[in-house]
Amino acid sequence: MPLRTYIQTTRRAGSVAISGVGRLATLAGGGAMAAGLFTDAGTLPAILTTIAAGLGGAFLSPRLQLAHTMKKPIAFTIYLAPHTLLVSNLVTELVWDATEGRLVQGGVAALWTAGVWWLRPGQLAKRVAKWPEPVVESDGTEDDQDATGAEVEIAVELPDDPAGRWWALNAAKKDGVAEGTRVIAVRPIEDRRRVAVALAAIEKGEPVPDIKIKRLSALMNVPEELLEMQAIPGHGAGVAMLLIGPKPEAEVAPAADEDVWAEIGRSALPGVTLTEINEYDMSKELNP
Numbered sequence: 331m332p333l334r335t336y337i338q339t340t341r342r343a344g345s346v347a348i349s350g351v352g353r354l355a356t357l358a359g360g361g362a363m364a365a366g367l368f369t370d371a372g373t374l375p376a377i378l379t380t381i382a383a384g385l386g387g388a389f390l391s392p393r394l395q396l397a398h399t400m401k402k403p404i405a406f407t408i409y410l411a412p413h414t415l416l417v418s419n420l421v422t423e424l425v426w427d428a429t430e431g432r433l434v435q436g437g438v439a440a441l442w443t444a445g446v447w448w449l450r451p452g453q454l455a456k457r458v459a460k461w462p463e464p465v466v467e468s469d470g471t472e473d474d475q476d477a478t479g480a481e482v483e484i485a486v487e488l489p490d491d492p493a494g495r496w497w498a499l500n501a502a503k504k505d506g507v508a509e510g511t512r513v514i515a516v517r518p519i520e521d522r523r524r525v526a527v528a529l530a531a532i533e534k535g536e537p538v539p540d541i542k543i544k545r546l547s548a549l550m551n552v553p554e555e556l557l558e559m560q561a562i563p564g565h566g567a568g569v570a571m572l573l574i575g576p577k578p579e580a581e582v583a584p585a586a587d588e589d590v591w592a593e594i595g596r597s598a599l600p601g602v603t604l605t606e607i608n609e610y611d612m613s614k615e616l617n618p
Contacts, residue, residue, distance in 0.1 A: 352452050355383065359416045360443030366423035367432050367439070377420045384413030387452065397459035409455035412446045491516075493527070500549060502532070507545040511538055514569070524575030530568060537567035546572075 362376035388394060388409050397405050419438045422431070494513040501508040508529065515528040531538050547554045558573040 352450065353447070356443060356446045359412070359446070360439060363416065363419055363423070363435065363439035363442065366420055367436055370424055373420050373424055377417055380413050380416050380420070384410050391456065393456045393459050401459055405455045405459040408451050408458060412442065412451050415442055497527075501546070507549055508539065508541050510536065511541075519573075520575070520578055523578075524573055527572040527574065528562065529570050529572055535568070538570040541570075541572070550574075 359376075359380065362372065362380075366373045366376070388406055391409075394402070394405050394409065415438075419435055419442065422438075423435050426435070491513075493516050497508070497511075497513045500506065502511050503509065510532050511529045512532050513527060514530045515526075517526045517528075518524070519526050529538055541559055543554050543557050543559065546552075547557055550557075552574065555577075556575055558577065560571045560573060561567070562569050562571050
């Protein structure tokens with residue numbers, strides 16, 4: 331027979347023995363109260379025995395002693411409740427020997443015996459002590475102290491596109507060069523010589539913070555002269571435009587709108603003749 335089978339058999343035998351002892355103790359307590367209705371000779375020894383059995387069983391039980399601190403008072407109360415009621419009734423039998431007193435004490439003895447026999451408070455207390463550990467909600471102060479002073483950053487949902495993800499992890503992180511911002515659109519412009527990155531503040535109603543070009547240059551490993559921050563015409567300070575690439579050469583005279591849009595159409599749709607100009611609405615990206 332395997333060792334595990336021997337262990338399980340021994341445990342079952344131990345449980346049966348403990349259960350039998352509990353049953354005998356219940357009958358002994360009920361018998362002591364019944365005898366106390368007629369004679370006081372054995373009442374005092376029964377009181378002392380009950381007190382010793384209750385305290386000894388409670389404080390010598392490994393399961394009760396190893397219970398969680400939040401469960402231990404409940405388990406002790408359940409375990410000692412029948413002993414306390416038994417002692418109280420035995421004391422009452424010593425001091426109240428009137429006929430009506432005997433009737434009350436007899437009813438208490440009958441109820442106590444039936445209740446303890448059915449409820450099994452000793453086993454119930456040990457089951458309570460064995461229940462899973464209670465979950466204690468913490469306000470986070472202890473965790474912060476154990477973090478060796480390091481501040482825990484709040485996790486944010488990262489965008490799917492690579493540019494937005496890189497920006498969120500590197501530039502927009504706590505104490506980053508553009509903390510509290512996110513990428514909402516990336517577009518090549520000026521015949522793909524430059525890239526325009528539309529940025530927005532994560533918190534609504536807040537402006538895009540001032541982004542230091544020197545810090546951004548160091549972060550992106552791009553020369554400062556190739557980086558430029560601009561406002562987006564027609565929109566508030568909650569959005570801004572980061573331009574990456576060489577700046578266009580200054581023109582003698584400003585180009586007409588048709589020429590500008592023709593250049594944009596030529597670069598965006600090579601090989602297609604521009605016959606109509608339509609403005610692109612970025613409201614979706616700027617106001618998600």
